[in-house]
Amino acid sequence: MLQPPGADSAGEFGRIDRYLKPLAAGFPGALGLTDDAAVFGIPPDRELVITTDALVAGVHFLPDDPPADIAAKLLRVNLSDLAAMAAEPLAYSLVTSLPTDIGDGWLAAFAAGLAEDQKRYGIHLMGGDSVSTPGPVTLSVTAFGLVPRGQALRRGTAGAGDLIFVSGTIGDAVLGLRVLQGKLNAADPDPLIERYRRPQPRLSLVPTLRRFATAGLDVSDGLVADLAHLCEVSGYAATIHADRVPLSTATRAAVTADPTLLATALTGGDDYEIVFTVKPEDREALLASGADVTEIGRLSPDGATGTVTVLDGTGAAMPLTARGWTHF
Secondary structure: OOOOOOOOOOHHHHHHHHHHHHHHOOOHHHHHHOOOOOOOOOOOOEEEEEEEEEEEEOOOEOOOOOHHHHHHHHHHHHHHHHHHOOOEEEEEEEEEEEOOOOOHHHHHHHHHHHHHHHHHHOOEEEEEEEEEOOOOOEEEEEEEEEEEOOOOOOOOOOOOOOEEEEEOOOOHHHHHHHHHOOOOOOOOHHHHHHHHHOOOOOHHHHHHHHHHEEEEEEOOOOHHHHHHHHHHHHOOEEEEEHHHOOOOHHHHHHHHHOOOHHHHHHHOOOOOOEEEEEOHHHHHHHHHOOOOEEEEEEEEOOOOOOOEEEEOOOOOEOOOOOOOOOOO
């Protein structure tokens, strides 16, 4: 629930001092948020990876979602981009554009959510901006990470015949959104809602990606759509098997009850898993590594570049009315 600022509002700079400065205390380059910009150096054997993602109320989260959940999602979707580039988190900047009817209580809960995840993922605030807006809540993070020089994972470096793997499970978040919207009566809704509100950036997968992956990206717009982006940049087509795509127990139950939800799971987005390619000769070593990944298909020079064919359990191509989320 929104809480009007009221007479006890700390005001713009009071809010920064009270809620945001503590988030920067662990990063010396933030200079205590007392200057116009942050200052920090990069080790000579590392490269800087930079990503920016924004969340808008009513588009990326529901307006009445808990502020701590919104904070977690905001930070984690950016950390997912770092993981997809095989980078480790360093720091982030934050822009909050908040309507004037949002009070200090909302911001306090939001900052607490950021603090919790900063501790969990080893990252700190380094600066940003705080502005008012007549429109919906709009939040943006620019995250900075480090990767050994020359080891950043790209989308366009896959090879013909490479195998396709994906981390975790697919489809939970989009079904969780449908539950929250009253469009799905799931038998086990809580895990689905949790995955929508609090995605899990696969930072623990970074060493595995550096060792085995030839190309990769995170799944934000839907497995099929994002894999198509990798195929387009790398210059190949892909075939994946729907019955190999990993589904959680909650999503599998929903799909069993309504088989049309399988296509929704493959294209719905908000998974923030990593889809990546591996040379066939590295398959057994990857599987033996114990990483939580699943083989789902293969790249091929045959077929139109950038296309992804999804085969059902009988080997027939699945018709998909949409391939993923798009803003425009």
